Amino acid sequence: MYRLYGVKKWGSLGPQCILEEVGAPYEMVWLSAEDRRGSYRKINPLGYVPSLQLADGRFVFESSAIVTHTTDAHPSALAPRPGTPDHAMYLSWLTWMNAEIYSTMNAAEFLEDEGNTVGDAASRASLAEAVRAKVDGLFDIVERHLGGGFMLGKVVSAADIYLMMVTLWTRPNRRALYERCPNIGRVVAAVNARPAVVKVLALNDLA
């Protein structure tokens, strides 16, 4: 039995979809944004979600690591087998979306979160604008990569579900992104039609 610690609509959403997709038994522990500053820091020192507790009690951090472990440990059509060239591309895109898109979106916020102030209000606005422009450029790379297909080629994979998750947080909103990047919009629509994803979106108040 896994235990997944998360916040509704946050970075636990993708891992939760994958646990549902592969039929792995798990218990969901919902945290509030405030809980992340409290005793949860004993589990995850930065207060980040998600954390996945394994059956042996250890905790796995980073959403792309949780997704990769889940598909490695529970083989399905959602992901290639470890050690293959296709799995290398799967690792590449998952890690890239985590380390580039997700981390860039969080850059300004989490620097402040730790009590470090970054310049005055005007420079914080300038940082937020630089982050938005960089994230737009990252989604443009994904849009060109997709062409008429999916993240790993001709069929939906766990990487497409991860992509759907990171689009949720786009500024000004995800619908503007899907309009600007129709390939991303098409992939997200295909992901959102899957029964396991429909269930998890509802559990995250995103019905």
Place this chain on the structure above:
Amino acid sequence: MYRLYGVKKWGSLGPQCILEEVGAPYEMVWLSAEDRRGSYRKINPLGYVPSLQLADGRFVFESSAIVTHTTDAHPSALAPRPGTPDHAMYLSWLTWMNAEIYSTMNAAEFLEDEGNTVGDAASRASLAEAVRAKVDGLFDIVERHLGGGFMLGKVVSAADIYLMMVTLWTRPNRRALYERCPNIGRVVAAVNARPAVVKVLALNDLA
């Protein structure tokens, strides 16, 4: 045959150590910082290093993804087997070091790299200071995790080699980090005594 694109002392150093450690055949393609802004963008749209070209011609991005694929495809004592709980912890720490330590170190630089200006000189200095403080806190987490052991427990793994790499870029310098965090210093010393690592450090002008 793999082909690894990198810049001396940059993020290709860890993956190069792992390729040497497992004895995988590879060709090194050295780029200058300027090359990253030229035709290399056709390979890696952001101009980031490293990129690993697979035998089938495809390119794997993100240093932790390259390290994970290399140890998944070439089993050795350096990493646990995919799908096991130990491999979940390996993915967790590698991805965390990539997405948190490495990406935070690069945050200010790469926002500017794309031509976005972040406030005035004073606020850029303030951002650089916030980055330095956050990175110190991340290394403190690693220091407490290590205790008297290594990243994955009692023996050296590819995660320790990755840790050695990210310490190279510490401000003001890595020796100050090893003094402040003696467990990290001890692990790096053990890593740097390995013949494959000695060879790669020399190839990166870090003898």
